[in-house]
Amino acid sequence: MWRPVTNMREGFNRVPIEVRVNGKLYERTVEPRMLLVELIREELDLTGTHVGCDTTYCGACTVLMNGAAVKSCTMFAFQAHNAEISTVEGLAHGDELHPIQKAFADNHGLQCGYCTPGFLMSTVQLLSRKPHPTEKEIRKAIAGNTCRCTGYQNILKAIRAAANATAGSAVPR
Protein backbone atom coordinates (compact mmCIF):
# COMPACT_ATOMS: atom_id res chain seq x y z
CA MET A 1 0.00 0.00 0.00
CA TRP A 2 2.69 2.47 0.98
CA ARG A 3 5.19 3.53 -1.65
CA PRO A 4 8.44 5.19 -0.72
CA VAL A 5 8.96 8.65 -2.05
CA THR A 6 12.12 9.19 -4.04
CA ASN A 7 12.79 12.92 -3.80
CA MET A 8 12.67 12.86 -0.01
CA ARG A 9 15.25 15.53 0.67
CA GLU A 10 13.53 18.08 -1.54
CA GLY A 11 9.96 17.34 -0.48
CA PHE A 12 7.02 18.03 -2.75
CA ASN A 13 5.68 21.23 -4.14
CA ARG A 14 2.97 19.16 -5.71
CA VAL A 15 1.94 15.79 -4.37
CA PRO A 16 0.74 12.90 -6.53
CA ILE A 17 -2.17 11.18 -4.83
CA GLU A 18 -4.41 8.24 -5.59
CA VAL A 19 -7.73 8.30 -3.84
CA ARG A 20 -10.86 6.21 -4.24
CA VAL A 21 -13.99 8.29 -3.81
CA ASN A 22 -17.35 6.47 -3.74
CA GLY A 23 -15.64 3.49 -5.34
CA LYS A 24 -14.07 5.40 -8.22
CA LEU A 25 -10.29 5.77 -8.37
CA TYR A 26 -8.93 9.27 -8.98
CA GLU A 27 -5.31 10.16 -9.62
CA ARG A 28 -4.44 13.80 -9.09
CA THR A 29 -1.41 15.93 -8.44
CA VAL A 30 -2.28 18.50 -5.81
CA GLU A 31 -0.72 21.43 -4.05
CA PRO A 32 0.20 20.34 -0.50
CA ARG A 33 -2.00 23.03 1.03
CA MET A 34 -5.12 21.85 -0.77
CA LEU A 35 -7.69 20.74 1.80
CA LEU A 36 -9.53 17.46 1.36
CA VAL A 37 -12.88 19.24 1.08
CA GLU A 38 -11.52 21.34 -1.78
CA LEU A 39 -10.28 18.26 -3.58
CA ILE A 40 -13.75 16.76 -3.22
CA ARG A 41 -15.70 19.87 -4.20
CA GLU A 42 -13.49 21.75 -6.63
CA GLU A 43 -11.38 19.03 -8.27
CA LEU A 44 -13.82 16.13 -8.27
CA ASP A 45 -16.95 18.31 -8.55
CA LEU A 46 -18.72 16.45 -5.75
CA THR A 47 -20.42 19.46 -4.23
CA GLY A 48 -22.70 17.51 -1.88
CA THR A 49 -20.05 17.84 0.83
CA HIS A 50 -20.47 21.32 2.29
CA VAL A 51 -18.19 23.84 3.93
CA GLY A 52 -19.98 25.36 6.91
CA CYS A 53 -17.83 26.93 9.60
CA ASP A 54 -14.46 25.99 8.11
CA THR A 55 -13.07 25.83 11.66
CA THR A 56 -13.51 22.15 12.64
CA TYR A 57 -16.72 22.91 14.49
CA CYS A 58 -19.86 22.32 12.47
CA GLY A 59 -19.30 18.99 10.71
CA ALA A 60 -21.05 19.97 7.44
CA CYS A 61 -17.92 18.75 5.63
CA THR A 62 -18.01 15.28 7.23
CA VAL A 63 -17.01 12.45 4.90
CA LEU A 64 -15.91 8.92 5.65
CA MET A 65 -12.27 7.98 5.24
CA ASN A 66 -11.81 4.20 5.36
CA GLY A 67 -15.16 4.05 7.15
CA ALA A 68 -14.32 6.65 9.80
CA ALA A 69 -16.09 10.02 9.89
CA VAL A 70 -13.66 12.91 9.44
CA LYS A 71 -14.00 16.65 8.95
CA SER A 72 -12.72 17.14 5.43
CA CYS A 73 -12.03 20.85 6.04
CA THR A 74 -9.45 19.78 8.64
CA MET A 75 -7.45 17.42 6.51
CA PHE A 76 -5.12 18.01 3.62
CA ALA A 77 -5.92 16.27 0.36
CA PHE A 78 -2.60 14.41 0.51
CA GLN A 79 -3.73 12.67 3.70
CA ALA A 80 -6.36 10.81 1.68
CA HIS A 81 -3.64 9.17 -0.44
CA ASN A 82 -4.47 5.46 -0.87
CA ALA A 83 -7.65 5.92 1.18
CA GLU A 84 -11.30 5.17 0.44
CA ILE A 85 -13.47 8.24 0.79
CA SER A 86 -17.27 8.08 0.92
CA THR A 87 -19.32 11.21 0.38
CA VAL A 88 -23.06 11.83 0.40
CA GLU A 89 -23.14 11.26 -3.38
CA GLY A 90 -22.24 7.63 -2.77
CA LEU A 91 -25.30 6.89 -0.62
CA ALA A 92 -28.19 6.71 -3.09
CA HIS A 93 -28.45 4.13 -5.85
CA GLY A 94 -29.70 6.12 -8.81
CA ASP A 95 -33.12 7.43 -7.80
CA GLU A 96 -33.37 5.09 -4.86
CA LEU A 97 -32.43 6.85 -1.64
CA HIS A 98 -30.25 5.19 0.96
CA PRO A 99 -32.34 4.04 3.97
CA ILE A 100 -30.70 6.73 6.10
CA GLN A 101 -31.57 9.43 3.55
CA LYS A 102 -35.11 8.10 3.37
CA ALA A 103 -35.43 8.20 7.15
CA PHE A 104 -34.27 11.84 7.19
CA ALA A 105 -36.81 12.73 4.48
CA ASP A 106 -39.67 10.82 6.14
CA ASN A 107 -39.02 12.28 9.58
CA HIS A 108 -38.38 15.88 8.51
CA GLY A 109 -34.79 15.42 9.64
CA LEU A 110 -33.77 18.47 7.62
CA GLN A 111 -34.94 22.01 7.21
CA CYS A 112 -32.58 24.08 5.05
CA GLY A 113 -30.52 20.95 4.39
CA TYR A 114 -27.10 22.55 4.52
CA CYS A 115 -25.84 20.41 7.41
CA THR A 116 -27.58 17.26 6.18
CA PRO A 117 -24.74 15.65 4.19
CA GLY A 118 -22.58 15.81 7.33
CA PHE A 119 -25.30 14.37 9.57
CA LEU A 120 -25.91 11.59 7.03
CA MET A 121 -22.25 10.59 6.92
CA SER A 122 -21.94 10.65 10.73
CA THR A 123 -25.03 8.43 10.87
CA VAL A 124 -23.46 6.03 8.37
CA GLN A 125 -20.44 5.60 10.64
CA LEU A 126 -22.69 5.12 13.68
CA LEU A 127 -24.99 2.51 12.14
CA SER A 128 -22.20 0.63 10.39
CA ARG A 129 -20.53 0.10 13.77
CA LYS A 130 -23.54 0.02 16.09
CA PRO A 131 -26.63 -1.24 14.25
CA HIS A 132 -28.75 -0.88 17.42
CA PRO A 133 -27.49 2.33 19.02
CA THR A 134 -28.77 3.57 22.35
CA GLU A 135 -30.13 7.11 22.66
CA LYS A 136 -26.84 8.13 24.27
CA GLU A 137 -24.80 6.61 21.45
CA ILE A 138 -26.90 8.43 18.86
CA ARG A 139 -26.45 11.77 20.60
CA LYS A 140 -22.73 11.22 21.01
CA ALA A 141 -22.36 10.21 17.37
CA ILE A 142 -23.78 13.51 16.09
CA ALA A 143 -22.20 15.77 18.73
CA GLY A 144 -19.73 16.94 16.08
CA ASN A 145 -22.47 18.09 13.71
CA THR A 146 -24.27 21.40 14.04
CA CYS A 147 -27.72 22.17 12.64
CA ARG A 148 -28.26 25.92 12.66
CA CYS A 149 -31.97 25.44 11.98
CA THR A 150 -31.79 23.55 15.32
CA GLY A 151 -33.95 20.70 14.08
CA TYR A 152 -32.24 18.23 16.34
CA GLN A 153 -35.36 16.44 17.62
CA ASN A 154 -36.33 15.37 14.12
CA ILE A 155 -32.75 14.45 13.29
CA LEU A 156 -32.70 12.16 16.33
CA LYS A 157 -36.06 10.75 15.25
CA ALA A 158 -34.69 10.15 11.74
CA ILE A 159 -31.62 8.34 13.06
CA ARG A 160 -33.76 6.11 15.29
CA ALA A 161 -35.94 5.30 12.27
CA ALA A 162 -32.86 4.67 10.13
CA ALA A 163 -31.50 2.28 12.77
CA ASN A 164 -34.76 0.34 12.67
CA ALA A 165 -34.80 0.35 8.87
CA THR A 166 -31.21 -0.82 8.47
CA ALA A 167 -30.98 -3.15 11.49
CA GLY A 168 -29.38 -6.37 10.42
CA SER A 169 -28.70 -5.22 6.87
CA ALA A 170 -25.35 -3.96 5.71
CA VAL A 171 -24.89 -0.21 5.86
CA PRO A 172 -22.64 0.89 2.99
CA ARG A 173 -19.65 2.79 4.19
Place this chain on the structure above:
Amino acid sequence: MLRRLRRFRIGTAKQGLASAVARPTRKQENRKTVYPNAFRYYRPATLEEASSILAELGEDAKALAGGQSLIPLMKLRLSAPSSLVDLNFIPGLAYIERRNGSLHLGAMARHADIENSAAASKIPILHDCAAGIADVQVRNRGTIGGSVAEADPSGDWGAVLLTLDTEVHTIGPNGARTIALPDFITDAYTSVLAPGELVNEITVKAPPKSSGGSFVAFKRCAPVYASASAAVGVTLGDRDTCKDARIILGCVGLTSIRAAEAEAALRGQKLTPKAIEAAAEAAMAAADPQADMRGSAGYKRVLVRALVKRAIDIAARRARGEHVEASHEYAGRI
Protein backbone atom coordinates in the same frame (compact mmCIF):
# COMPACT_ATOMS: atom_id res chain seq x y z
CA MET B 1 -26.39 28.89 -10.63
CA LEU B 2 -24.69 26.85 -7.94
CA ARG B 3 -21.41 27.42 -9.63
CA ARG B 4 -22.00 31.17 -9.60
CA LEU B 5 -22.88 31.04 -5.94
CA ARG B 6 -19.68 29.23 -5.26
CA ARG B 7 -17.77 32.12 -6.74
CA PHE B 8 -19.58 34.48 -4.41
CA ARG B 9 -18.53 32.43 -1.43
CA ILE B 10 -14.91 33.33 -1.91
CA GLY B 11 -13.46 36.67 -0.92
CA THR B 12 -15.66 39.68 -0.20
CA ALA B 13 -18.97 40.21 -1.92
CA LYS B 14 -17.33 42.81 -4.13
CA GLN B 15 -14.57 40.47 -5.20
CA GLY B 16 -17.16 37.78 -5.75
CA LEU B 17 -19.13 40.04 -8.05
CA ALA B 18 -16.02 40.99 -9.97
CA SER B 19 -14.96 37.40 -10.41
CA ALA B 20 -18.43 36.37 -11.54
CA VAL B 21 -18.28 38.98 -14.26
CA ALA B 22 -14.70 38.24 -15.25
CA ARG B 23 -15.33 34.47 -15.23
CA PRO B 24 -11.99 33.43 -13.79
CA THR B 25 -10.46 30.10 -14.68
CA ARG B 26 -10.87 27.28 -12.21
CA LYS B 27 -7.20 27.53 -11.32
CA GLN B 28 -7.51 31.16 -10.24
CA GLU B 29 -10.56 30.26 -8.20
CA ASN B 30 -8.70 27.53 -6.40
CA ARG B 31 -5.91 29.84 -5.43
CA LYS B 32 -8.38 32.06 -3.63
CA THR B 33 -10.08 29.27 -1.78
CA VAL B 34 -6.89 27.81 -0.31
CA TYR B 35 -6.38 29.19 3.16
CA PRO B 36 -3.08 27.92 4.60
CA ASN B 37 0.18 29.42 3.44
CA ALA B 38 2.00 27.33 0.86
CA PHE B 39 4.43 24.77 2.25
CA ARG B 40 6.62 21.94 1.12
CA TYR B 41 5.50 18.41 1.86
CA TYR B 42 7.59 15.50 3.09
CA ARG B 43 6.42 11.92 3.46
CA PRO B 44 9.08 9.95 5.33
CA ALA B 45 8.91 6.16 5.71
CA THR B 46 10.34 5.95 9.22
CA LEU B 47 10.33 8.08 12.35
CA GLU B 48 14.13 8.35 12.21
CA GLU B 49 13.87 9.76 8.72
CA ALA B 50 11.18 12.21 9.84
CA SER B 51 13.38 13.30 12.72
CA SER B 52 16.42 13.91 10.52
CA ILE B 53 14.37 15.91 7.98
CA LEU B 54 12.93 18.07 10.76
CA ALA B 55 16.37 18.61 12.30
CA GLU B 56 17.75 19.60 8.91
CA LEU B 57 14.91 21.99 8.06
CA GLY B 58 14.98 23.73 11.43
CA GLU B 59 12.20 25.41 13.38
CA ASP B 60 10.21 26.47 10.33
CA ALA B 61 9.22 22.88 9.65
CA LYS B 62 6.52 21.08 11.59
CA ALA B 63 5.52 17.46 12.03
CA LEU B 64 1.96 16.56 11.04
CA ALA B 65 0.29 13.93 13.22
CA GLY B 66 -3.53 14.03 13.45
CA GLY B 67 -3.58 17.68 12.41
CA GLN B 68 -6.68 18.57 14.42
CA SER B 69 -4.92 21.50 16.11
CA LEU B 70 -2.26 22.28 13.52
CA ILE B 71 -4.49 22.46 10.44
CA PRO B 72 -7.01 24.90 11.98
CA LEU B 73 -4.05 27.07 13.09
CA MET B 74 -2.60 26.94 9.57
CA LYS B 75 -5.96 27.85 8.04
CA LEU B 76 -6.09 30.93 10.26
CA ARG B 77 -2.44 31.52 9.38
CA LEU B 78 -1.58 31.69 13.06
CA SER B 79 0.90 29.00 12.09
CA ALA B 80 2.65 29.09 8.73
CA PRO B 81 5.30 26.37 8.61
CA SER B 82 7.48 26.32 5.52
CA SER B 83 7.39 22.53 5.47
CA LEU B 84 5.23 19.76 6.85
CA VAL B 85 6.67 16.36 7.63
CA ASP B 86 3.81 13.87 7.49
CA LEU B 87 3.94 11.12 10.13
CA ASN B 88 0.71 9.49 8.92
CA PHE B 89 2.32 7.16 6.41
CA ILE B 90 4.89 5.75 8.84
CA PRO B 91 3.80 2.19 9.61
CA GLY B 92 3.65 0.64 13.09
CA LEU B 93 3.11 3.76 15.22
CA ALA B 94 -0.52 3.26 16.25
CA TYR B 95 -0.27 0.24 18.55
CA ILE B 96 -2.00 -0.07 21.93
CA GLU B 97 -0.56 -3.01 23.87
CA ARG B 98 -0.28 -4.22 27.42
CA ARG B 99 3.17 -5.66 28.20
CA ASN B 100 4.96 -6.23 31.52
CA GLY B 101 2.42 -4.39 33.61
CA SER B 102 2.44 -1.31 31.39
CA LEU B 103 0.26 0.00 28.63
CA HIS B 104 2.25 1.00 25.55
CA LEU B 105 0.61 3.55 23.29
CA GLY B 106 2.17 4.28 19.91
CA ALA B 107 2.38 8.02 19.31
CA MET B 108 0.01 7.82 16.33
CA ALA B 109 -2.70 5.93 18.22
CA ARG B 110 -5.81 8.00 17.55
CA HIS B 111 -8.17 9.01 20.36
CA ALA B 112 -10.85 6.77 18.79
CA ASP B 113 -8.43 3.81 18.76
CA ILE B 114 -7.85 4.29 22.49
CA GLU B 115 -11.60 4.76 23.10
CA ASN B 116 -12.29 1.40 21.44
CA SER B 117 -9.27 -0.48 22.79
CA ALA B 118 -9.98 -3.23 25.34
CA ALA B 119 -6.39 -2.98 26.61
CA ALA B 120 -6.66 0.77 27.24
CA SER B 121 -10.11 0.52 28.81
CA LYS B 122 -8.61 -1.61 31.64
CA ILE B 123 -7.43 1.77 32.94
CA PRO B 124 -10.85 3.49 32.98
CA ILE B 125 -9.51 7.05 33.23
CA LEU B 126 -7.94 6.59 29.78
CA HIS B 127 -11.34 5.68 28.36
CA ASP B 128 -12.97 8.66 30.13
CA CYS B 129 -10.58 10.93 28.29
CA ALA B 130 -10.38 9.23 24.89
CA ALA B 131 -14.17 8.88 24.57
CA GLY B 132 -14.87 12.53 25.25
CA ILE B 133 -12.21 14.56 23.43
CA ALA B 134 -13.93 16.93 20.99
CA ASP B 135 -16.29 14.94 18.74
CA VAL B 136 -16.33 11.69 16.77
CA GLN B 137 -14.68 13.17 13.71
CA VAL B 138 -11.82 14.78 15.63
CA ARG B 139 -11.28 11.65 17.72
CA ASN B 140 -10.95 9.65 14.51
CA ARG B 141 -7.97 11.81 13.50
CA GLY B 142 -6.29 13.26 16.60
CA THR B 143 -3.41 11.32 18.15
CA ILE B 144 -2.20 10.93 21.72
CA GLY B 145 1.41 11.63 20.69
CA GLY B 146 0.41 14.86 18.96
CA SER B 147 -1.67 15.94 21.92
CA VAL B 148 1.12 15.33 24.45
CA ALA B 149 3.77 16.95 22.24
CA GLU B 150 1.61 20.04 21.68
CA ALA B 151 1.35 20.57 25.45
CA ASP B 152 -1.80 22.65 25.11
CA PRO B 153 -2.88 23.66 28.65
CA SER B 154 -6.48 23.03 27.55
CA GLY B 155 -5.61 19.63 26.11
CA ASP B 156 -7.08 16.66 27.94
CA TRP B 157 -4.33 14.04 27.88
CA GLY B 158 -1.81 16.00 29.96
CA ALA B 159 -3.98 16.12 33.08
CA VAL B 160 -5.14 12.51 32.72
CA LEU B 161 -1.70 11.02 32.17
CA LEU B 162 -0.24 12.94 35.12
CA THR B 163 -2.48 10.95 37.50
CA LEU B 164 -0.63 7.83 36.33
CA ASP B 165 3.07 6.98 36.12
CA THR B 166 3.59 8.02 32.52
CA GLU B 167 6.75 8.10 30.44
CA VAL B 168 7.24 9.76 27.09
CA HIS B 169 9.61 7.99 24.72
CA THR B 170 11.21 10.05 22.00
CA ILE B 171 13.49 9.65 19.02
CA GLY B 172 15.68 12.53 17.95
CA PRO B 173 18.91 13.45 16.19
CA ASN B 174 20.77 12.48 19.39
CA GLY B 175 19.08 9.12 19.69
CA ALA B 176 16.25 7.86 21.87
CA ARG B 177 15.33 9.04 25.35
CA THR B 178 12.71 8.41 27.98
CA ILE B 179 11.27 11.34 29.88
CA ALA B 180 8.88 11.17 32.84
CA LEU B 181 5.76 13.15 31.92
CA PRO B 182 6.08 15.71 34.77
CA ASP B 183 9.49 16.65 33.34
CA PHE B 184 8.26 16.65 29.74
CA ILE B 185 5.86 19.60 29.72
CA THR B 186 7.50 22.79 30.97
CA ASP B 187 5.10 25.56 30.02
CA ALA B 188 2.06 26.32 27.88
CA TYR B 189 2.65 24.77 24.44
CA THR B 190 6.21 24.00 25.50
CA SER B 191 7.90 20.68 26.09
CA VAL B 192 11.52 19.58 26.41
CA LEU B 193 11.47 18.20 22.84
CA ALA B 194 14.63 19.26 21.01
CA PRO B 195 14.46 20.35 17.35
CA GLY B 196 13.84 17.24 15.28
CA GLU B 197 12.91 15.17 18.32
CA LEU B 198 9.63 13.27 18.02
CA VAL B 199 7.45 11.36 20.48
CA ASN B 200 7.24 7.70 19.48
CA GLU B 201 5.53 6.13 22.47
CA ILE B 202 3.63 6.94 25.66
CA THR B 203 4.01 4.28 28.35
CA VAL B 204 1.55 4.15 31.23
CA LYS B 205 2.28 1.95 34.24
CA ALA B 206 -0.82 0.01 35.28
CA PRO B 207 -2.03 1.43 38.61
CA PRO B 208 -1.74 -0.83 41.72
CA LYS B 209 -4.64 -2.87 43.10
CA SER B 210 -7.50 -1.02 44.82
CA SER B 211 -6.81 2.01 42.62
CA GLY B 212 -9.33 3.99 40.68
CA GLY B 213 -9.14 7.04 38.49
CA SER B 214 -11.56 9.32 36.74
CA PHE B 215 -11.52 12.30 34.45
CA VAL B 216 -14.34 14.79 34.40
CA ALA B 217 -14.15 17.77 32.07
CA PHE B 218 -16.82 20.37 31.51
CA LYS B 219 -17.27 21.91 28.10
CA ARG B 220 -19.97 24.02 26.52
CA CYS B 221 -20.50 21.62 23.62
CA ALA B 222 -18.68 18.68 22.06
CA PRO B 223 -16.22 20.26 19.58
CA VAL B 224 -14.75 22.91 21.90
CA TYR B 225 -12.02 22.80 24.52
CA ALA B 226 -13.07 22.14 28.10
CA SER B 227 -13.69 25.14 30.39
CA ALA B 228 -12.06 23.21 33.24
CA SER B 229 -11.25 19.60 34.00
CA ALA B 230 -10.25 17.41 36.92
CA ALA B 231 -8.29 14.16 36.72
CA VAL B 232 -8.13 12.13 39.91
CA GLY B 233 -6.41 8.89 40.85
CA VAL B 234 -6.83 7.29 44.29
CA THR B 235 -5.44 4.14 45.86
CA LEU B 236 -7.35 2.75 48.81
CA GLY B 237 -5.66 1.05 51.77
CA ASP B 238 -7.02 -0.68 54.87
CA ARG B 239 -10.57 0.08 55.95
CA ASP B 240 -11.34 2.19 52.94
CA THR B 241 -8.81 4.86 53.82
CA CYS B 242 -7.08 6.75 51.04
CA LYS B 243 -3.51 5.50 50.77
CA ASP B 244 -2.53 7.74 47.91
CA ALA B 245 -4.16 10.37 45.73
CA ARG B 246 -3.30 12.44 42.71
CA ILE B 247 -5.41 15.39 41.74
CA ILE B 248 -4.60 17.23 38.51
CA LEU B 249 -6.46 20.26 37.21
CA GLY B 250 -6.69 20.99 33.49
CA CYS B 251 -7.45 24.23 31.56
CA VAL B 252 -6.93 26.43 34.65
CA GLY B 253 -3.24 27.32 34.35
CA LEU B 254 -0.35 27.50 31.91
CA THR B 255 0.15 23.77 32.38
CA SER B 256 -1.90 21.11 34.11
CA ILE B 257 -1.75 21.86 37.83
CA ARG B 258 -1.03 19.21 40.45
CA ALA B 259 -3.12 20.16 43.48
CA ALA B 260 -0.73 18.87 46.17
CA GLU B 261 -2.69 20.30 49.10
CA ALA B 262 -5.87 18.72 47.83
CA GLU B 263 -4.05 15.39 47.67
CA ALA B 264 -2.77 15.87 51.22
CA ALA B 265 -6.34 16.49 52.38
CA LEU B 266 -7.24 12.96 51.25
CA ARG B 267 -4.12 10.97 52.14
CA GLY B 268 -4.64 8.76 55.19
CA GLN B 269 -8.29 9.83 55.45
CA LYS B 270 -11.51 7.97 54.91
CA LEU B 271 -13.14 9.34 51.78
CA THR B 272 -16.06 10.90 53.60
CA PRO B 273 -18.04 13.77 52.06
CA LYS B 274 -16.22 16.07 54.50
CA ALA B 275 -12.75 14.95 53.36
CA ILE B 276 -13.76 15.21 49.71
CA GLU B 277 -15.16 18.70 50.34
CA ALA B 278 -11.86 19.75 51.96
CA ALA B 279 -9.89 18.41 48.99
CA ALA B 280 -12.17 20.21 46.54
CA GLU B 281 -11.71 23.49 48.45
CA ALA B 282 -7.92 23.04 48.33
CA ALA B 283 -8.07 22.27 44.60
CA MET B 284 -10.10 25.42 44.03
CA ALA B 285 -7.37 27.42 45.75
CA ALA B 286 -4.69 25.76 43.60
CA ALA B 287 -6.41 26.66 40.33
CA ASP B 288 -5.00 29.65 38.47
CA PRO B 289 -7.56 30.27 35.72
CA GLN B 290 -7.70 33.06 33.17
CA ALA B 291 -10.95 34.74 32.23
CA ASP B 292 -11.83 34.08 28.59
CA MET B 293 -14.85 33.31 26.43
CA ARG B 294 -15.32 30.08 28.36
CA GLY B 295 -15.97 31.95 31.59
CA SER B 296 -14.60 34.26 34.26
CA ALA B 297 -11.78 33.18 36.55
CA GLY B 298 -14.18 33.00 39.49
CA TYR B 299 -16.61 30.82 37.57
CA LYS B 300 -13.84 28.42 36.59
CA ARG B 301 -12.69 28.11 40.20
CA VAL B 302 -16.17 27.14 41.31
CA LEU B 303 -16.32 24.72 38.39
CA VAL B 304 -13.03 23.16 39.49
CA ARG B 305 -14.41 22.56 42.98
CA ALA B 306 -17.45 20.75 41.60
CA LEU B 307 -15.45 18.72 39.06
CA VAL B 308 -12.88 17.61 41.65
CA LYS B 309 -15.64 16.48 44.02
CA ARG B 310 -17.30 14.48 41.28
CA ALA B 311 -14.01 12.99 40.06
CA ILE B 312 -12.91 11.88 43.57
CA ASP B 313 -16.28 10.21 44.12
CA ILE B 314 -16.10 8.29 40.83
CA ALA B 315 -12.42 7.37 41.34
CA ALA B 316 -13.16 6.01 44.84
CA ARG B 317 -16.13 3.97 43.63
CA ARG B 318 -14.00 2.51 40.86
CA ALA B 319 -11.22 1.71 43.36
CA ARG B 320 -13.81 -0.34 45.27
CA GLY B 321 -14.55 -2.27 42.08
CA GLU B 322 -17.72 -0.50 40.98
CA HIS B 323 -18.27 0.09 37.27
CA VAL B 324 -18.98 3.79 36.75
CA GLU B 325 -19.25 5.57 33.44
CA ALA B 326 -17.67 9.00 33.25
CA SER B 327 -16.35 11.34 30.61
CA HIS B 328 -16.60 14.93 29.44
CA GLU B 329 -19.82 16.67 30.42
CA TYR B 330 -21.66 18.99 28.11
CA ALA B 331 -25.18 20.04 27.25
CA GLY B 332 -26.92 17.56 24.99
CA ARG B 333 -25.25 14.52 26.44
CA ILE B 334 -27.53 12.26 28.36
